Amino acid sequence: MAFRSLPPLVTSGAHGGEAYNSVQTPVQIEFRNVTKVYGQFVAVKDLSLAVSAGEFLTILGPSGSGKTTALMLLAGFAAPTTGEIFISGKSIGSVPSYRRDQGIVFQSYALFPHLTVRRNLEFPLEMRGIKSSEKAARVKRMLERVHLGDLGDRLPSQLSGGQQQRVALARALVADPPFLLLDEPLGALDRNLREQMQVELKNLHREFGKTTICVTxxxxxxxxxxxxIVIMRAGQIEQMGTPEALYDKPRSRFVANFLGEANILENADFEVGAGSALPGAVAMLRPERIRVNALAAPYLEDTDRYATAKGFIEDMTYCGPLRKYQVRVGQTALITREHVNTEKQIFRSGEGVRLDWLRSDVRFVSA
Incomplete structure (x- = not known):
């Protein structure tokens, strides 16, 4: 089968984000002007994206944003209407999914229900023609790595959700594919298990160094x-960059609201911070950047660095480690978020408060 090669590239900070590191790393996966159309619906529009070798890249977006379609195109379960996808510099447009050397984990896990855990892991090795002695050794090592060494003879139905997820990850990795595709991999787990598996996924990525694309x-x-992170909207990239860059410096109201909570200070009747030179831009302030103080509390030192506003508590929500306030300041409702501290004063609904924030913490985003 013929492949068309292209020279290796490097990641960049396009779309307002930052490269995830400053080291030039060969591109392993690339979308070039990829569009996918279903009838009259454009699921993905002119998508260009380069993923470096060893990178963990997440495509994030609401339902209908095109994130899952992009993953299915890469996996070979759908074909682009226009544009091309390259793996290690070679066009894969004519390569069927079963011949793309990739590991895939679905939200439903897609384990073979009639096969034991061990047989589930042996299957991808058999498909690749791995000899029996090596196959047994690989499966044994991988089961031990995901802490399931004593469960190899069980059926998937005899496992918990977290254990099934570990089997799915082990099956995706056991054949040592060059890259890993994750489709909502933790969506079926409860919160505590999701947090545990996030740690496990990070450890597995660090250990195996696989280029990983996760859709969630x-x-x-x-x-x-x-x-x-790549944030998609209506089939296109809205913004991409490191998690820190996207959270701290979103370019648009959509990104600010989608990635965490945001106070959009549009038409506020109080000073919020330094103005913006961008036409149509609106001020944005993250809830954890705001301090809630009693009206009589002393002002902070170096007051020129801070903006202040007085209002009253509309609502207080206790969230375990966090306490959230909704504060009414004139016509604007502000959300604040602070860590619970036994020494911190608790304010109740109707109580007057003063809010303080650093002017430099205000960001300006496109409307």
């Missing part, structure tokens, strides 16, 4: 796992 709508998952 879970913001926390994306922030926790990723070297770089």
């Amino acid at each position: 709508h879970d913001q926390e998952e994306a922030l926790t796992l990723s070297d770089r």
Whole structure:
């Protein structure tokens, strides 16, 4: 089968983000002007994206944003309407999915229900013609690595959700594919298990160094796992960059609101911070950047660095480690978020408060 080669590239900070590191790394996966159309619906529009070798990249977006379609195109379960996809510099447009050397983990896990855990892991090795002695050794090592060494003879139905997820990851990795595709990999788990598996995924990525593309709508998952995040909207890239860059410096109201909570200070009747030279831009302030103080509390030193506003508590929500306030300041409702501290004063609904924030913490985003 013929492949068309192209020279290796490097990642860049396009779309307002930052490269996830400053070291030039060969590109392993690349979308070039890829569009996918279903009838009259454009699922992906002119997508260009380069993924470096060893990178953990997450595609994040709401339902219908095109993130899953992009993954299915890469996996070979759908074909681009226009544009090309390259793996290690070779066009894969004519390569069927079963011949693309990749590991895939689906939200449903897609384990073979009639096969034991061990046989589930042996299957991809058999498909690749791995001899029996090596196959047994690989499966044994991988089961031990995911802490399932004593469960190899069980059926998937005899495992918990977290154990099934570990089997799915082990099956995807056992054949040592050059890259890994994750489709909402933790979506079927409860919160505690999701947090545990996030740690396990990070450890596996660190250990095996596989180029990984993860599709999710879970913001926390994306922030926790990723070297770089791509936020999609209506089939196109809205912004991409490191988790820190996207959270701290979103370019648009959509990104600010989608990646965490944001106070959009549009038409606020109080000073919020330094103005913006961008036409149509609106001020944005993250809830954790705001300090809630009693009206009589002393002002902070170096007051020129801070903006202040007085209002009253509309609502207080206790969230375990966090306490959230909704504060009414004139016509604007602000959300604040602070860590619970036994020494911190608790304010109740109707109580007057003063809000303080650093002027430098205000960001300006496109409307």
